[in-house]
Amino acid sequence: xxxxxxxxxxxxxxxxxxxxxxxxxxxxxxxxxxxxxxxxxxxxxxxxxxxxxxxxxxxxxxxxxxxxxxxxxxxxxxxxxxxxxxxxxxxxxxxxxxxxxxxxxxxxxxxxxxxxxxxxxxxxxxxxxxxxxxxxxxxxxxxxxxxxxxxxxxxxxxxxxxxxxxxxxxxxxxxxxxxxxxxxxxxxxxxxxxxxxxxxxxxxxxxxxxxxxxxxxxxxxxxxxxxxxxxxxxxxxxxxxxxxxxxxxxxxxxxxxxxxxxxxxxxxxxxxxxxxxxxxxxxxxxxxxxxxxxxxxxxxxxxxxxxxxxxxxxxxxxxxxxxxxxxxxxxxxxxxxxxxxxxxxxxxxxxxxxxxxxxxxxxxxxxxxxxxxxxxxxxxxxxxxxxxxxxxxxxxxxxxxxxxxxxxxxxxxxxxxxxxxxxxxxxxxxxxxxxxxxxxxxxxxxxxxxxxxxxxxxxxxxxxxxxxxxxxxxxxxxxxxxxxxxxxxxxxxxxxxxxxxxxxxxxxxxxxxxxxxxxxxxxxxxxxxxxxxxxxxxxxxxxxxxxxxxxxxxxxxxxxxxxxxxxxxxxxxxxxxxxxxxxxxxxxxxxxxxxxxxxxxxxxxxxxxxxxxxxxxxxxxxxxxxxxxxxxxxxxxxxxxxxxxxxxxx
Amino acid sequence: xxxxxxxxxxxxxxxxxxxxxxxxxxxxxxxxxxxxxxxxxxxxxxxxxxxxxxxxxxxxxxxxxxxxxxxxxxxxxxxxxxxxxxxxxxxxxxxxxxxxxxxxxxxxxxxxxxxxxxxxxxxxxxxxxxxxxxxxxxx
Ligand code: FES
Numbered sequence: 001x002x003x004x005x006x007x008x009x010x011x012x013x014x015x016x017x018x019x020x021x022x023x024x025x026x027x028x029x030x031x032x033x034x035x036x037x038x039x040x041x042x043x044x045x046x047x048x049x050x051x052x053x054x055x056x057x058x059x060x061x062x063x064x065x066x067x068x069x070x071x072x073x074x075x076x077x078x079x080x081x082x083x084x085x086x087x088x089x090x091x092x093x094x095x096x097x098x099x100x101x102x103x104x105x106x107x108x109x110x111x112x113x114x115x116x117x118x119x120x121x122x123x124x125x126x127x128x129x130x131x132x133x134x135x136x137x138x139x140x141x142x143x144x145x146x147x148x149x150x151x152x153x154x155x156x157x158x159x160x161x162x163x164x165x166x167x168x169x170x171x172x173x174x175x176x177x178x179x180x181x182x183x184x185x186x187x188x189x190x191x192x193x194x195x196x197x198x199x200x201x202x203x204x205x206x207x208x209x210x211x212x213x214x215x216x217x218x219x220x221x222x223x224x225x226x227x228x229x230x231x232x233x234x235x236x237x238x239x240x241x242x243x244x245x246x247x248x249x250x251x252x253x254x255x256x257x258x259x260x261x262x263x264x265x266x267x268x269x270x271x272x273x274x275x276x277x278x279x280x281x282x283x284x285x286x287x288x289x290x291x292x293x294x295x296x297x298x299x300x301x302x303x304x305x306x307x308x309x310x311x312x313x314x315x316x317x318x319x320x321x322x323x324x325x326x327x328x329x330x331x332x333x334x335x336x337x338x339x340x341x342x343x344x345x346x347x348x349x350x351x352x353x354x355x356x357x358x359x360x361x362x363x364x365x366x367x368x369x370x371x372x373x374x375x376x377x378x379x380x381x382x383x384x385x386x387x388x389x390x391x392x393x394x395x396x397x398x399x400x401x402x403x404x405x406x407x408x409x410x411x412x413x414x415x416x417x418x419x420x421x422x423x424x425x426x427x428x429x430x431x432x433x434x435x436x437x438x439x440x441x442x443x444x445x446x447x448x449x450x451x452x453x454x455x456x457x458x459x460x461x462x463x464x465x466x467x468x469x470x471x472x473x474x475x476x477x478x479x480x481x482x483x484x485x486x487x488x489x490x491x492x493x494x495x496x497x498x499x500x501x502x503x504x505x506x507x508x509x510x511x512x513x514x515x516x517x518x519x520x521x522x523x524x525x526x527x528x529x530x531x532x533x534x535x536x537x538x539x540x541x542x543x544x545x546x547x548x549x550x551x552x553x554x555x556x557x558x559x560x561x562x563x564x565x566x567x568x569x570x571x572x573x574x575x576x577x578x579x580x581x582x583x584x585x586x587x588x589x590x591x592x593x594x595x596x597x598x599x600x601x602x603x604x605x606x607x608x609x610x611x612x613x614x615x616x617x618x619x620x621x622x623x624x625x626x627x628x629x630x631x632x633x634x635x636x637x638x639x640x641x642x643x644x645x646x647x648x649x650x
Numbered sequence: 651x652x653x654x655x656x657x658x659x660x661x662x663x664x665x666x667x668x669x670x671x672x673x674x675x676x677x678x679x680x681x682x683x684x685x686x687x688x689x690x691x692x693x694x695x696x697x698x699x700x701x702x703x704x705x706x707x708x709x710x711x712x713x714x715x716x717x718x719x720x721x722x723x724x725x726x727x728x729x730x731x732x733x734x735x736x737x738x739x740x741x742x743x744x745x746x747x748x749x750x751x752x753x754x755x756x757x758x759x760x761x762x763x764x765x766x767x768x769x770x771x772x773x774x775x776x777x778x779x780x781x782x783x784x785x786x787x788x789x
Pocket of ligand 1: 666667668669670694695696697718719720724725726727729730731
């Protein structure tokens with residue numbers, strides 16, 4: 001076999017320590033006595049050309065390049081092989097720079113070590129086989145997880161560019177957190193009105209047919225990779241047809257069963273079949289199976305009987321469904337949640353019913369909330385004084401070390417709305433820092449400062465504060481020994497990732513930071529991309545952020561997808577994969593249990609395991625695990641590795 | 651066993667390409683020398699290291715073997731290093747029954763930025779094997 005060894009002197013970097021002529025001498029005694037060619041800077045433009053010319057002329061059957069680390073230039077030299085008409089997998093590199101010349105003091109020892117390493121490579125390369133890259137066409141379709149501001153923005157931008165998008169939303173309605181709010185900082189816009197155009201477009205805009213919205217749906221499994229993900233989605237049964245229901249609410253009236261409504265702070269009832277709240281979109285009720293009297297074995301068809309659109313609109317027995325989608329990219333827009341303020345001791349959350357967290361108070365302000373927008377205490381009275389405590393668990397190593405950057409701003413929206421709806425109400429802001437970045441945030445804060453009924457009390461540590469009850473049923477806020485009484489306390493805890501983030505991270509195998517936010521590729525330059533190719537991040541699942549930033553990041557993630565995932569694009573699939581020899585497979589399926597990529601399945605008709613080359617990443621774990629030696633790891637076969645070992649030791 | 655005079659052990663190292671091989675390259679980048687006794691076999695993942703390879707190294711004259719892997723939780727292929735650990739523990743027991751000292755085979759975690767640790771491991775292994783002397787294979 002004609003084997004060519006090419007030694008790069010790396011501009012005398014290597015020849016200073018390693019005696020290159022001795023290599024040529026030693027090679028004479030190697031199997032098949034390969035020829036040795038010395039070159040300078042093979043990786044340079046000139047060097048590559050020379051190398052390619054030499055290869056074309058000599059047409060060696062196998063090539064060994066002794067130079068720098070294969071991590072530096074294996075791809076470069078493989079490309080040279082291809083350019084010279086040779087199969088790139090017939091090349092083996094020997095790292096005589098980083099792992100020999102640079103780390104071996106004695107030149108004789110370095111030369112000897114280089115000779116040994118090259119001998120190992122010659123032994124190995126003889127057994128290497130030509131391999132062909134597989135190609136797979138990119139799927140340009142996209143999955144967006146989460147239908148809040150960021151997810152909706154991303155989905156609509158992609159649809160506008162002609163992409164087919166599947167939007168998966170865990171809840172029965174879209175719009176994320178802000179659709180449940182009333183007015184937004186900094187410009188006091190009505191939140192549902194601001195989101196309405198997006199929600200309208202998503203539900204019945206001109207993209208009908210290109211945007212598929214799946215509510216009450218969650219990611220169950222994902223296999224594949226950038227350009228070719230196979231996604232399994234589990235969708236809970238709504239029991240009411242999204243397409244046929246007109247949202248009249250007749251079924252709600254007729255339903256005999258009720259439970260507390262979680263979207264109205266759990267203080268107001270909802271029927272078993274009901275809307276999450278008035279105005280929730282899609283405007284189609286959901287039947288809660290556990291609340292329905294049928295779950296107790298009773299016979300009831302009241303909703304079905306009364307539906308003016310016919311008996312097929314409500315399907316009482318509708319099962320949950322499993323859906324499969326093929327997409328090229330996934331945008332995570334799973335949004336935010338709020339830190340549980342009851343974990344911050346002394347704040348009275350969960351102890352006193354008039355201590356609210358900011359999301360609960362947002363709901364109280366909202367016309368679709370538990371009190372239809374009225375600010376009233378749990379006893380039904382109008383509060384004459386309200387305390388707003390900032391930073392409840394933020395900037396606090398015991399809870400969350402960071403500042404969410406939005407709480408001060410919504411606290412001043414609260415100030416504005418309370419003063420507007422209940423003029424004369426005394427409001428006290430207990431704050432640590434006041435964070436009001438940007439060109440607009442200051443105006444609401446200014447307004448609060450000029451409000452004669454508003455007081456600011458700065459505290460140093462949350463431990464200086466305590467919320468207790470007075471004898472006459474009011475709340476008392478103790479701040480460093482001073483007492484303020486109030487009818488209501490609103491707590492501003494840190495923004496955290498929504499509760500589903502952990503499960504999604506484990507399904508997609510992506511990392512989260514210590515606070516649970518998805519890790520970005522780079523915090524400054526690439527915050528809309530995850531480190532996993534083809535998985536993008538948008539909105540508060542990546543970092544606490546306001547609606548504007550979430551919308552922008554939604555757009556950014558869509559931009560990334562459009563730039564990278566071009567219809568008709570081709571991705572090369574590395575041929576370094578594993579393959580089962582059916583005739584030797586005993587059917588023990590050990591390989592299936594060790595494969596980290598679910599790339600192996602059992603073919604019952606052949607009674608053997610089968611490896612999906614597209615899903616296989618070539619780690620070789622199954623190859624080493626197979627007790628029958630029936631799996632071949634291409635380019636890292638047992639024969640090749642054993643030959644290398646023998647060459648290194650002979 | 652007493653060490654043979656001037657004995658230099660031959661060591662085969664199986665290095666996963668993503669962390670440990672990169673760590674060895676980093677050690678090279680800093681150009682601080684270490685003993686030349688280690689010959690590296692690059693594998694994609696430590697999970698690829700078949701116990702057969704280790705036996706074959708010993709059979710062909712190696713005095714010691716090191717498997718180097720990404721740190722637990724950092725394997726580029728999720729859990730190849732867990733498999734490597736399982737196989738390593740099993741193999742240690744088997745080798746001991748053959749009278750091959752367990753010091754002759756090591757599993758070490760080396761990340762891409764741990765060139766210094768890589769160097770230290772090579773030093774340690776070489777000096778421990780110098781102490782042990784050449785491997786005498788059971789009949
Ligand atoms: S890739 Fe390093 S141990 Fe698996």
